[in-house]
Amino acid sequence: MNFTETLTGRRSIRKYSDQPVTKEQIEKIIELTRFAPTWKNSQTARFHVIMNPELKNRIAEEGTCNFSKNKLNIQSAPVLVIQTTVDGIAGYEKDGTFTTSKGTHWQSFDAGIACQTFCLTAYDLGLGTLIMGIFDEEKIKNILNLSEGESIAALIALGYPAEQPNAPKRKELSDIMQII
Numbered sequence: 076m077n078f079t080e081t082l083t084g085r086r087s088i089r090k091y092s093d094q095p096v097t098k099e100q101i102e103k104i105i106e107l108t109r110f111a112p113t114w115k116n117s118q119t120a121r122f123h124v125i126m127n128p129e130l131k132n133r134i135a136e137e138g139t140c141n142f143s144k145n146k147l148n149i150q151s152a153p154v155l156v157i158q159t160t161v162d163g164i165a166g167y168e169k170d171g172t173f174t175t176s177k178g179t180h181w182q183s184f185d186a187g188i189a190c191q192t193f194c195l196t197a198y199d200l201g202l203g204t205l206i207m208g209i210f211d212e213e214k215i216k217n218i219l220n221l222s223e224g225e226s227i228a229a230l231i232a233l234g235y236p237a238e239q240p241n242a243p244k245r246k247e248l249s250d251i252m253q254i255i
């Protein structure tokens with residue numbers, strides 16, 4: 076698979092097979108995800124990998140804001156990754172003030188780059204992913220006993236795909252680009 080094929084072939088996967096994903100595969104994905112660029116190389120993304128089915132099911136039941144689609148998405152996947160960011164670093168000066176007028180924006184920006192790097196790497200290794208933005212941050216933080224200085228950026232389902240969805244339509248280049 077060349078890079079264009081990886082980029083265009085990755086899809087959000089919402090149905091997974093029972094084939095297990097190994098710890099080694101997940102380590103490989105996160106090892107490569109470390110190469111994503113970050114604000115001043117601050118590397119604030121963290122990955123809490125849930126392979127325990129009971130714990131994963133508890134998050135599906137209690138941590139999805141009654142959005143039943145994400146409950147099913149999480150139940151279907153053999154692995155759930157809780158991607159977090161260490162707060163107060165990306166976008167900040169050493170004295171704790173913001174470097175730019177965009178405030179906390181940069182830690183989410185870095186999280187997004189890391190998340191896409193994770194998903195493309197997983198796809199390149201034959202696995203499917205789904206990024207989920209609808210979740211109950213406080214509930215999941217409590218369930219996992221996450222440290223105070225971490226925010227949840229996204230949930231990522233991971234596993235072998237049991238579906239091959241078509242790509243949702245993309246906007247035309249003329250809708251999103253101008254040359255000035």
Ligand SMILES: Cc1cc2nc3c(=O)[nH]c(=O)nc-3n(C[C@H](O)[C@H](O)[C@H](O)COP(=O)(O)O)c2cc1C
Pocket residue numbers: 085086087088089144145148205206207208209242243
């Ligand atoms: C920040 C973000 C949040 C998302 N949240 C959800 C979600 O909560 N549930 C879901 O089923 N899909 C979610 N998606 C997946 C999008 O719906 C999907 O990426 C989009 O429809 C394009 O499809 P594709 O990923 O197959 O190209 C999310 C994607 C992103 C980037």
